[in-house]
Amino acid sequence: MRNKRQSAEKLMQRIFFSIAGASIAILFLIMVFLFMEGLPIFGVVSVGDFLFGHYWYPTSDPPDFGIFPLIIASVSVTALSSVFAIPLGVMTAIYLAELASKRVAEIVKPTVELLAALPSVVIGFFGMVVVAPFLQDVFDIPTGLNLFNSALMLAFMSIPTICSLSEDAIYSVSPGLKEGSLALGATRWETILRVILPASISGISTAVILGMSRAIGETMVVLMVAGGAGMIPESIFSPVRPLPASIAAEMAEAPFRGDHYYALFAIGIVLFVFTLLFNLVADFIAHKYRQVGEASL
Amino acid sequence: MDITKDQYSEEHQSAGKPVKPKNISVIQKAVEARHRRRKLVEQVLFTTFRGAAVINGLALFIIIFFMLKNGLSAITWEFLSDVPRESMTKGGILPCIVGTALLGLGAIVIALPIGVASAIYLNEYAKPGLILRTIRLGINNLAGVPSVVFGLFGLAFFVTYLKMGVSLVSGCLTLAALSLPVIIGSTEEALKAVPDTYREASLGLGATKWQTIYRVVLPASLPGILTGAILGLSRAAGETAPIMFTAAVFFTPDLPGSIFDEIMALPYHIYVLATAGTNIEATRHLQYGTALVLIALVLGMNMAAIVWRSRIRKKLK
Numbered sequence: 001m002r003n004k005r006q007s008a009e010k011l012m013q014r015i016f017f018s019i020a021g022a023s024i025a026i027l028f029l030i031m032v033f034l035f036m037e038g039l040p041i042f043g044v045v046s047v048g049d050f051l052f053g054h055y056w057y058p059t060s061d062p063p064d065f066g067i068f069p070l071i072i073a074s075v076s077v078t079a080l081s082s083v084f085a086i087p088l089g090v091m092t093a094i095y096l097a098e099l100a101s102k103r104v105a106e107i108v109k110p111t112v113e114l115l116a117a118l119p120s121v122v123i124g125f126f127g128m129v130v131v132a133p134f135l136q137d138v139f140d141i142p143t144g145l146n147l148f149n150s151a152l153m154l155a156f157m158s159i160p161t162i163c164s165l166s167e168d169a170i171y172s173v174s175p176g177l178k179e180g181s182l183a184l185g186a187t188r189w190e191t192i193l194r195v196i197l198p199a200s201i202s203g204i205s206t207a208v209i210l211g212m213s214r215a216i217g218e219t220m221v222v223l224m225v226a227g228g229a230g231m232i233p234e235s236i237f238s239p240v241r242p243l244p245a246s247i248a249a250e251m252a253e254a255p256f257r258g259d260h261y262y263a264l265f266a267i268g269i270v271l272f273v274f275t276l277l278f279n280l281v282a283d284f285i286a287h288k289y290r291q292v293g294e295a296s297l
Numbered sequence: 298m299d300i301t302k303d304q305y306s307e308e309h310q311s312a313g314k315p316v317k318p319k320n321i322s323v324i325q326k327a328v329e330a331r332h333r334r335r336k337l338v339e340q341v342l343f344t345t346f347r348g349a350a351v352i353n354g355l356a357l358f359i360i361i362f363f364m365l366k367n368g369l370s371a372i373t374w375e376f377l378s379d380v381p382r383e384s385m386t387k388g389g390i391l392p393c394i395v396g397t398a399l400l401g402l403g404a405i406v407i408a409l410p411i412g413v414a415s416a417i418y419l420n421e422y423a424k425p426g427l428i429l430r431t432i433r434l435g436i437n438n439l440a441g442v443p444s445v446v447f448g449l450f451g452l453a454f455f456v457t458y459l460k461m462g463v464s465l466v467s468g469c470l471t472l473a474a475l476s477l478p479v480i481i482g483s484t485e486e487a488l489k490a491v492p493d494t495y496r497e498a499s500l501g502l503g504a505t506k507w508q509t510i511y512r513v514v515l516p517a518s519l520p521g522i523l524t525g526a527i528l529g530l531s532r533a534a535g536e537t538a539p540i541m542f543t544a545a546v547f548f549t550p551d552l553p554g555s556i557f558d559e560i561m562a563l564p565y566h567i568y569v570l571a572t573a574g575t576n577i578e579a580t581r582h583l584q585y586g587t588a589l590v591l592i593a594l595v596l597g598m599n600m601a602a603i604v605w606r607s608r609i610r611k612k613l614k
Binding site: 005006008009012013015016017019020021022023024026027029030033034036037087088091092094095096099100106108110111112113114115117118119120121122123124125126128129130156159163187188189190210213214216217218219220223224244247248251252264265268271272275276278279280282283 | 444446571584
């Protein structure tokens with residue numbers, strides 16, 4: 001009887017363990033299939049020419065498979081969007097964690113969550129039909145579908161990530177630190193700047209990195225709003241074509257298992273590696289500089 | 298400022314001796330001025346922070362406002378219950394609604410058992426160490442994979458390698474992989490909220506670990522798990538990029554008859570109408586209408602989950 005129960009226990013534990021491995025298995029499968037369908041392109045063009053080639057004309061004859069303009073587009077869109085998203089996200093987090101009364105926080109927090117829940121295609125659509133004409137009028141530019149617009153839309157997609165993770169980090173600063181600072185006569189702002197932010201900086205950095213990782217991988221917004229020109233941008237109002245947009249826009253036309261198809265999967269590999277790096281760095285920071293209460297100051 | 302400091306130290310050195318009243322008032326004024334300045338800085342900054350929070354709310358409000366203003370007129374019974382007609386410039390979006398509902402439900406039916414079991418392992422069985430760290434790293438990285446890469450994966454694995462074709466089932470499986478981290482995260486939160494005393498009482502009565510999980514922990518955390526399921530469902534329903542290559546097509550006249558049929562879906566329909574339709578300007582109100590339906594679906598589910606969750610949290614306190 002006892003033995004039977006125990007072996008049943010062991011069995012259950014094994015089952016749960018193997019199911020918990022599913023996420024890793026999926027991640028592994030994603031890698032395997034990306035490489036399987038993407039690597040053949042490097043028989044046509046070298047890795048260096050692929051990454052740093054300046055011309056992306058996959059359908060001309062002979063085709064050019066240089067994704068440098070697309071990488072620059074992705075990086076610049078993400079960088080510009082974090083210029084909006086980081087201050088807004090972190091400031092909202094500080095407001096929610098330190099300033100807002102409980103009742104206000106109970107309204108603001110769900111608002112941020114709902115912002116996160118808005119489907120990306122809706123935000124892209126909004127950028128296309130409302131923001132683009134507006135920008136065109138205000139700045140007197142040839143097209144409102146450009147780097148600036150897509151960065152703005154992306155910012156509102158990464159703010160919720162940055163905000164909620166930063167808020168968690170700020171919350172977990174031990175109240176003793178805060179009270180100590182206030183008791184020494186510091187104002188609330190001085191306490192936030194000199195005590196709370198330094199103590200939660202690792203959590204906030206993680207939040208920022210994950211927010212940027214979300215922005216660089218976001219597809220529908222840049223597909224609909226960025227303008228789609230595969231050139232290195234000259235100004236923040238240039239139309240651009242970031243990596244995810246290229247994949248989404250061209251996959252339908254690419255002949256199955258042709259060079260173009262392989263090239264699009266190879267872009268997928270680049271994108272995957274980008275986000276993987278972001279996530280590993282975030283994980284590294286979170287573990288290396290783990291908040292350990294008073295000891296971290 | 299320096300003068301103030303000097304005067305301070307003078308005052309301290311001359312403790313016990315009578316201090317000239319004039320001196321005190323100078324010090325007091327300087328201190329008060331400094332205090333006012335610090336308070337002013339604080340107020341300016343705090344107003345900025347409040348402004349940042351307001352901007353977020355404003356963004357959500359403006360988006361919903363524009364969708365309502367331009368889309369409400371498109372919403373009729375015919376729009377919701379008819380198939381698209383005349384190359385999608387007239388008629389309704391019923392196949393899209395059905396397609397999105399099936400995709401979301403299918404994804405959650407696949408992802409929920411796997412996600413809950415993973416969370417049970419992580420929260421109830423796993424001991425801190427390398428294995429746990431690796432699994433968590435895997436989940437975090439899976440959560441960070443761009444949605445379009447999920448689409449590529451679905452195309453290469455489900456559609457091509459497993460020969461499922463562009464179909465409902467390929468889309469469901471791809472979306473299930475995408476929503477798995479969401480479900481694991483929220484289930485773990487729900488399991489953590491169950492007090493340890495529940496587990497200890499059950500184990501103390503002689504129940505095994507599995508019996509404790511099955512009879513005590515899971516029932517107690519069920520509402521939280523279901524909230525997570527709703528959030529995962531809404532995430533899956535709103536995604537576009539993963540279904541572009543795996544499940545959705547521009548147009549099919551019929552509702553799906555089997556899981557191997559191609560389908561239409563709301564997000565993809567919005568994208569197609571807004572960028573590649575035969576007459577983009579003429580179908581603008583249909584685009585707004587479709588976006589409105591999608592927002593109502595997704596935000597409705599989210600709001601229900603948020604309200605439900607806050608009620609659970611209050612109850613647990």
